Amino acid sequence: MHRKARNMEKSQSSGKSGMAARAGALRLIHAVLSEKALLDEAYAHELAEGPLRKLNGSDRAFAKRIATTVLQHLGEIDTILSRFMERGIPKKSGPLRNILRIGTAELLFLNTPPHAVVDCAVSHYRTWRKYAGFKGLTNAVLRRISRDGADELATIDPAKATLPDWMYQSLSTTYGQDSTNAMMAQFQKAQIPLDLTLKDPASADEWAERLGAEKMPSGSLRLASHDKVDTLEGFAEGAWWVQDAAATLPVQMLGEVSGQKVLDLCAAPGGKTMQLAAGGADVTALDISAKRLERIEQNLKRVGLSAELVKGDLLKKSFDAKWPFILLDAPCSATGTMRRHPELIHQRTPADIGHFAKLQAKMLNHVADMLAPGGLMVFCTCSLQPEEGPELIADFLMQNPTFGIEPLTAEETPALAPFIQPDGSLRTRPDYWSEAGGMDGFFAIRLRNHAPS
Numbered sequence: 185m186h187r188k189a190r191n192m193e194k195s196q197s198s199g200k201s202g203m204a205a206r207a208g209a210l211r212l213i214h215a216v217l218s219e220k221a222l223l224d225e226a227y228a229h230e231l232a233e234g235p236l237r238k239l240n241g242s243d244r245a246f247a248k249r250i251a252t253t254v255l256q257h258l259g260e261i262d263t264i265l266s267r268f269m270e271r272g273i274p275k276k277s278g279p280l281r282n283i284l285r286i287g288t289a290e291l292l293f294l295n296t297p298p299h300a301v302v303d304c305a306v307s308h309y310r311t312w313r314k315y316a317g318f319k320g321l322t323n324a325v326l327r328r329i330s331r332d333g334a335d336e337l338a339t340i341d342p343a344k345a346t347l348p349d350w351m352y353q354s355l356s357t358t359y360g361q362d363s364t365n366a367m368m369a370q371f372q373k374a375q376i377p378l379d380l381t382l383k384d385p386a387s388a389d390e391w392a393e394r395l396g397a398e399k400m401p402s403g404s405l406r407l408a409s410h411d412k413v414d415t416l417e418g419f420a421e422g423a424w425w426v427q428d429a430a431a432t433l434p435v436q437m438l439g440e441v442s443g444q445k446v447l448d449l450c451a452a453p454g455g456k457t458m459q460l461a462a463g464g465a466d467v468t469a470l471d472i473s474a475k476r477l478e479r480i481e482q483n484l485k486r487v488g489l490s491a492e493l494v495k496g497d498l499l500k501k502s503f504d505a506k507w508p509f510i511l512l513d514a515p516c517s518a519t520g521t522m523r524r525h526p527e528l529i530h531q532r533t534p535a536d537i538g539h540f541a542k543l544q545a546k547m548l549n550h551v552a553d554m555l556a557p558g559g560l561m562v563f564c565t566c567s568l569q570p571e572e573g574p575e576l577i578a579d580f581l582m583q584n585p586t587f588g589i590e591p592l593t594a595e596e597t598p599a600l601a602p603f604i605q606p607d608g609s610l611r612t613r614p615d616y617w618s619e620a621g622g623m624d625g626f627f628a629i630r631l632r633n634h635a636p637s
C-alpha cells in the first residue's frame with residue numbers, strides 16, 4: 185500500500201494517535217464555532233501550543249481534515265443528527281454535539297470504518313469524564329447513522345442545509361439556484377488546488393514541467409496538492425508565490441504598468457504587490473497592519489523584488505502628487521474564498537456585509553481624490569455579495585461624475601473573456617473552472633478619471 189494511504193488509515197484507526205487526532209479536531213471545531221477563530225489560525229495555534237504539536241504529520245492532517253469536513257457539511261450533519269435524535273441534543277451535554285458531528289462527518293463523508301468512529305467517539309469521555317453518562321447515547325446514535333445515515337443524506341440539499349438562510353438567499357437571488365448549488369459543491373471539495381504565480385511569466389512552460397503543474401489560461405500554474413509549499417522546487421529561489429488564479433486578474437486589468445508609478449492600497453500580504461513589481465511597476469504599497477506589512481517585506485525579499493512600503497490608514501492618508509494607476513483591494517467579507525475558508529460560511533453575518541460595503545464605499549470615495557486626471561484605478565473585493573461589488577460602484581459613479589467604467593474587452597485580455605460582465609466589470613466565481621478545482625470569487629472593475637488635467 186502507498187505510504188500516504190497507509191498513514192491515513194493509521195490516523196483513521198481508533199489507536200492512540202487516531203484518538204489524539206479526533207481530540208485535536210474537537211478543539212479546532214470548538215475554536216471556530218464557539219470562539220469565532222479562523223480555522224488556519226486555530227490550527228497554527230494548536231500546532232504551536234496545543235496537543236496537535238505532539239502528533240505526526242498525517243495525524244495532524246487528519247485532525248484538520250475532520251474539522252474542515254465538519255465545517256463544510258455542518259448543515260447536513262446537524263440535519264442528520266436532528267433526524268436520528270428525536271429529542272434533540274440534551275441540554276448541558278458539553279462536547280456531545282461536536283463529538284457527534286465529528287462521528288457523523290467521518291461516517292458519511294470520510295469513509296472511516298464505523299467501528300473506529302464509534303470507538304473514538306466514546307473514548308472522548310475518558311477526557312470528558314463529567315459527561316461520561318452520554319457514552320451510551322453517542323454509541324447508539326452513531327451506530328444508527330452508520331446504518332441509515334447515507335439514505336437520509338441523499339434527501340438533503342447541501343446548499344440549503346449548510347449555507348445560512350441569508351447567504352443562500354443572497355447567492356441564489358444574485359446567481360440563481362443552480363449556480364449556488366455549483367458553488368456549494370466547490371465549497372465542499374476535499375482538496376483545493378494550489379495556484380502559483382510566476383515571477384517571470386515567460387518561464388511558465390519550464391516551471392509547469394518542473395513542478396508537474398497545469399498551466400491555467402490566466403497564466404497561473406496549478407498543482408493538485410497543498411502539502412509543504414516551502415519544499416516545492418522554486419520556492420527558495422523565489423521563482424513563484426502562492427496566489428489563487430482569480431486573485432491575479434485585478435492586476436492584469438491595469439494593463440501595461442512597466443515603468444509606471446502604481447499605488448497599491450490595502451496591499452498585504454502582497455500577492456498583487458509582487459505581481460506589479462514583477463511587471464516592472466514602480467510600486468508604493470500601503471497597508472494599515474504593521475504585522476501584515478512585514479509579510480510583504482518577507483515575500484518581496486524571497487522573490488527578489490522591491491516596492492516602497494507605507495504603513496497607514498488609507499482613510500487618513502493623502503499624497504502630494506496624484507497617481508496614474510491605483511489598485512484598491514479593499515477589505516471585504518471574503519465570501520469568495522469559502523472554498524479555502526469554510527469557517528466563513530458560519531461566521532459571516534448580514535451585518536458584516538453592511539459593515540464592509542460601507543467601509544469600501546468610504547475608501548473608494550477617499551481614493552478617488554488620489555487618482556490623476558486620465559488615471560486608471562482597479563477596485564476589487566473577494567466577495568460574492570453584490571453589495572460589495574456592483575451595488576457600491578453604482579453609488580460611487582453617481583457621486584463621482586468624472587469617473588467612468590473602463591470596460592474590459594475580450595480582445596484585450598482573452599484569458600479574462602469568460603468572466604467579463606455586460607458593464608465591462610469582472611466577476612469570477614468558485615464554480616468557474618470547476619473541473620480543474622474552481623477559483624476564488626472576485627469582483628473587479630476598472631475606473632477611469634475623466635476629469636480634465
Ligand SMILES: C[S@@+](CC[C@H](N)C(=O)[O-])C[C@H]1O[C@@H](n2cnc3c(N)ncnc32)[C@H](O)[C@@H]1O
Pocket residue numbers: 449450451452453454455456457470471472473476496497498499513514515516
Ligand atoms: C484583501 S486584503 C489585501 C490583499 C492584498 N492586496 C494581496 O493581494 O495580497 C485587505 C488588506 O486591507 C488592509 N486594510 C484594512 N483596512 C485598511 C485601512 N483602513 N487602510 C489600509 N489598509 C487597510 C488589511 O490589513 C489587509 O491587509
